[in-house]
Amino acid sequence: MYYLSIQGNQKLKGSVSISGAKNAALPLLAATLLSKNKINITNVPEVADVKTLLTLLGNLGSISSYENNNVTIDTTKVKSACANYDIVRTMRASILTLGPLLARFGHCEVSMPGGCAIGQRPIDLHLKALEQMGAKIELKDGYVLATAPQGLKGTTIIFDKVTVTGSENIIMAASLAHGVTKLVNVAKEPEVVQLCEVLQNAGVKIEGVGTANLTIIGSYGKLLDMKNFKVIPDRIEAGTYLCAGAITNSQITITDVIPEHIEAITLKLIQMGFGIETTKETITIIPTEKILPADIETTEYPGFPTDMQAQFMALCTQASGTSIIDERLFENRFMHVSELSRMGTNIKLKGHSATVEGNTELNAADVMATDLRASSALILAAFVAKGTTKVHRIYHLDRGYENLEGKFSLLGAKIERLEE
Numbered sequence: 001m002y003y004l005s006i007q008g009n010q011k012l013k014g015s016v017s018i019s020g021a022k023n024a025a026l027p028l029l030a031a032t033l034l035s036k037n038k039i040n041i042t043n044v045p046e047v048a049d050v051k052t053l054l055t056l057l058g059n060l061g062s063i064s065s066y067e068n069n070n071v072t073i074d075t076t077k078v079k080s081a082c083a084n085y086d087i088v089r090t091m092r093a094s095i096l097t098l099g100p101l102l103a104r105f106g107h108c109e110v111s112m113p114g115g116c117a118i119g120q121r122p123i124d125l126h127l128k129a130l131e132q133m134g135a136k137i138e139l140k141d142g143y144v145l146a147t148a149p150q151g152l153k154g155t156t157i158i159f160d161k162v163t164v165t166g167s168e169n170i171i172m173a174a175s176l177a178h179g180v181t182k183l184v185n186v187a188k189e190p191e192v193v194q195l196c197e198v199l200q201n202a203g204v205k206i207e208g209v210g211t212a213n214l215t216i217i218g219s220y221g222k223l224l225d226m227k228n229f230k231v232i233p234d235r236i237e238a239g240t241y242l243c244a245g246a247i248t249n250s251q252i253t254i255t256d257v258i259p260e261h262i263e264a265i266t267l268k269l270i271q272m273g274f275g276i277e278t279t280k281e282t283i284t285i286i287p288t289e290k291i292l293p294a295d296i297e298t299t300e301y302p303g304f305p306t307d308m309q310a311q312f313m314a315l316c317t318q319a320s321g322t323s324i325i326d327e328r329l330f331e332n333r334f335m336h337v338s339e340l341s342r343m344g345t346n347i348k349l350k351g352h353s354a355t356v357e358g359n360t361e362l363n364a365a366d367v368m369a370t371d372l373r374a375s376s377a378l379i380l381a382a383f384v385a386k387g388t389t390k391v392h393r394i395y396h397l398d399r400g401y402e403n404l405e406g407k408f409s410l411l412g413a414k415i416e417r418l419e420e
């Protein structure tokens, strides 16, 4: 197993290019199940989650190649509609095949994703919406068995909660459904918007893209004429590098980003005292004399993303006072707190709220990654700790950050991947 060895007391400098968004690439790859032709997708990040989904799509019968951030995929020969446990258990997002498989074949079997490190994460809203579209759903031996022999039917669906992959699953299902589907309380994340745009380019009529209310005219089961496209930049990777600049109080520039997608993050950094300079596709963070404490509440887009909560928690330990972080989306997304405490942080948890003491001198330690974003918080803390930190179980990081140690090395960090 690999770990990262990171020297502390570091300053960073220079610029780093941001990769394509993992959370956009996953639903878009699942959407290729709706296509009647071969598609070329560029700017696909080379991360483990993408490889896992391509393996799953391959098991179903698709043919793909994946080189230099380019995926060419042909799903026309897909015959099987069974996403089995062996793959789904390694990646929750495999559930994104449920909507497209059911819409295309009128039946499918997808293993239940189960719990994960950041909480229970149910899929009840995905299933309820498909039932409203006429599907019969049975849960058996850990699998969702779904059937809709006459095809899915357009209807009005009001999501009880905003769910990102839930919205994406139902948008894909509605694209092939019979009639008009009205979706209310849809997620507005940029990744959901790109999925809608790619489906629109494939001929699906969708109104309200980027809002909480969508009207989708289904194709009555006809496969779509999908065009080639480029995956949008990863706003969470972008935010993580900005936080690295912030915690080391260094000037760095991130390139190939869409600054509008990262506004909740850059606004928070400005509130904490940092300067932010933006061009059309770049963001530069400018150091501050005093890092101010923050008040953060995670919420749905365009609010502050839960996927940036752990990184800001590491940053807040270097602020000049006490910060409060409220986690509103996931009940158990504070696993990084106990690992950070091994480095000397003073963070108190009460319910979904964390009180983070600033002015903390951090010391290097052996720490363990617990989930994808929690791992990046440990790296950020290691950059300002005294000594050399070892971050173990970095397979979590490899799920979602492309070439992480290469990119940080480019910024001047002393970071190495070593074998245990």
Ligand code: UD1
Pocket: 023, 026, 093, 120, 121, 122, 123, 124, 125, 126, 127, 161, 162, 163, 164, 165, 166, 306, 307, 329, 330, 331
């Ligand atoms: C997606 C992102 C993940 C991000 C999260 C929130 C992908 C692949 N993953 O995850 O990185 O942290 O959005 O921005 O895009 N819920 C239910 N029932 C459901 C579905 C969700 O109760 O059927 C709840 C969840 O437990 C959670 C909230 O709704 O409390 C939001 O979850 P959701 O938006 O569905 O997260 P994911 O789509 O799994």
